[in-house]
Amino acid sequence: MIRYFQFAFVLAALGLSLAAQSKEPPLPTRLGGDNGPRPAAAVPGRAIPRLPDGTIDFNGVWSGGGPVGDIGQQGGLKPGYLESIMTPSAKALYAKRSEAQDPYNYCMPAGVPRMAADFAWRLVQYPTTKPTHIFLLYEGNMHSFRQIFMDGRKHPVDPTPTWFGHSIGHWEKDTLVVDTIGFNDKFWFDRRGTPHTEQLHTIERWARPEFTKLTRVVTIDDPGAFTRPFDVRFTAELGSPDSEILEYICIENNQYGLPGGHDYNPVGK
Amino acid sequence: MKRIICVSLTIVALSMALVQAQELGRRLGGSNGPTPTTAEANRPAPKLADGTIDLSGVWTGGGGEEIGRLLKPGELDTILLPHTKKLMQSRNDGMDPYNYCLPGGPLRITGGFGWRLVQHPTVNAKYIFMLQEGNAHTYRQIFMDGRKHPVDPSPTWYGHSIGHWEGPTLVVDTIGLNDKFWLDGSGIQHTEQLHLVERWTRTDYTTMKREVTIEDPGAFTRPFTVTYTARLGTPESEIFEYICIENNQYGLAQGLQPPVKGEK
Numbered sequence A: 001m002i003r004y005f006q007f008a009f010v011l012a013a014l015g016l017s018l019a020a021q022s023k024e025p026p027l028p029t030r031l032g033g034d035n036g037p038r039p040a041a042a043v044p045g046r047a048i049p050r051l052p053d054g055t056i057d058f059n060g061v062w063s064g065g066g067p068v069g070d071i072g073q074q075g076g077l078k079p080g081y082l083e084s085i086m087t088p089s090a091k092a093l094y095a096k097r098s099e100a101q102d103p104y105n106y107c108m109p110a111g112v113p114r115m116a117a118d119f120a121w122r123l124v125q126y127p128t129t130k131p132t133h134i135f136l137l138y139e140g141n142m143h144s145f146r147q148i149f150m151d152g153r154k155h156p157v158d159p160t161p162t163w164f165g166h167s168i169g170h171w172e173k174d175t176l177v178v179d180t181i182g183f184n185d186k187f188w189f190d191r192r193g194t195p196h197t198e199q200l201h202t203i204e205r206w207a208r209p210e211f212t213k214l215t216r217v218v219t220i221d222d223p224g225a226f227t228r229p230f231d232v233r234f235t236a237e238l239g240s241p242d243s244e245i246l247e248y249i250c251i252e253n254n255q256y257g258l259p260g261g262h263d264y265n266p267v268g269k
Numbered sequence B: 001m002k003r004i005i006c007v008s009l010t011i012v013a014l015s016m017a018l019v020q021a022q023e024l025g026r027r028l029g030g031s032n033g034p035t036p037t038t039a040e041a042n043r044p045a046p047k048l049a050d051g052t053i054d055l056s057g058v059w060t061g062g063g064g065e066e067i068g069r070l071l072k073p074g075e076l077d078t079i080l081l082p083h084t085k086k087l088m089q090s091r092n093d094g095m096d097p098y099n100y101c102l103p104g105g106p107l108r109i110t111g112g113f114g115w116r117l118v119q120h121p122t123v124n125a126k127y128i129f130m131l132q133e134g135n136a137h138t139y140r141q142i143f144m145d146g147r148k149h150p151v152d153p154s155p156t157w158y159g160h161s162i163g164h165w166e167g168p169t170l171v172v173d174t175i176g177l178n179d180k181f182w183l184d185g186s187g188i189q190h191t192e193q194l195h196l197v198e199r200w201t202r203t204d205y206t207t208m209k210r211e212v213t214i215e216d217p218g219a220f221t222r223p224f225t226v227t228y229t230a231r232l233g234t235p236e237s238e239i240f241e242y243i244c245i246e247n248n249q250y251g252l253a254q255g256l257q258p259p260v261k262g263e264k
Helices: A004-021 A081-085 A088-096 B004-018 B074-080 B082-090
Strands: A060-064 A120-124 A132-136 A145-149 A167-170 A175-181 A201-210 A215-220 A229-237 B057-060 B113-118 B125-133 B139-143 B160-166 B169-175 B195-204 B207-213 B226-230
Touching: A120 B113, A167 B074, A167 B195
Parallel strands: A145 A167, B139 B160
Antiparallel strands: A060 A120, A060 A229, A120 A132, A132 A145, A167 A175, A175 A201, A201 A215, A215 A229, B057 B113, B057 B226, B113 B125, B125 B139, B160 B169, B169 B195, B195 B207, B207 B226
């Protein structure tokens, strides 16, 4: 009986491998994780959508596009590079941090450029023609949003530091360029605790090279934490047209931190 | 937190009154609220290219008041089922999940802070988003694409909301709500049977009327309707970033017992 099952299993496996040779590998059922959106079908040569004013249409539900565990590794840098350009104070802070102190795990906003890999997010260009705002609505970790001003305003001179900072965007041909200052120093770039200061200045370049992909190159300039600016690169994937953002409320019965036996340190200093 | 804000607001308001009477009321909702639009009050409500009313903008109010104060004197008593009344009497401000940074539910998302209404796409909108500056700095979504409610939705803080237009009125039907948030600061209890029908009408350029029919056979003797009013901020108004859970001084810090799990 056991042998019979084994035989049947081998046959099934053989059948699968034959099928795999004749077709593309199967798409993952969900982007990002079990609760993520289904991936949109990639149609080769499909035109990148545009808004009525001619700018690229980024609207939709996306997954990924930012660092989670390790900004250097996920952003395409050589191992050890970020440590090599950290200022002494940043290096000392970095050495003290452990994942259990990550403010993100205590439901605080992720900041920029971090994005939750295991949650979807929706990009909203508003209004649809000549947008004055772009909103990024996050399913989780904190069910919150980021706003980017597209109306040509400048940064305020001395903004109050916030988790998402003051973001202004403009188009350079088909690339959306978002310039952000006014960050607080409370969020971490990644679970490793890669640090920054309130001097942080990010320039994001968002492009849609194919229908289902959003590329994001982020220049990170923070003389308080790094001796020179650096670029990190990420890709977000489009959810199928019927994708919706679900409601995830991190602070409702969060089992990280104290219940998980971790040291509670929301500021991580 | 609320009490501290109230006190400091009162102090600010008093000193402002002493210094410059005409400065009073220059912000909606509080000292950090948007500036009210007044000059354009007589203009009709704007319309989008598809003919629907344009409700977008930064608004204040429209859902934060205590429900008892919006009803006739004594009316609330006739609406609450005995166990609802008992639970409400046992609750106090210090137990309100809202004060511990949890979402306020569909009614209170409009209370206390500026909020932005977004019709998306702008023409033939499939969504309406309500972005709240505080308390939880979160958002609510309303599906405008004609879909139905799911049969047995997982209960959530904002529920499953579907909207359609009846003339100039946006009608939003919501089910699938959890029983964890309070309908208002007075602690009116509800159950997962809660069903809300909101009717949003922009009665003039600067004013939005919101009639909400509240139905919950698990908590109330009958459906009842309350009317809220939201006011428009000036065109340059923006919502700020308020993160309640960052250093919240309500609750334990004030010697209050956190009730986040609620009391059943």
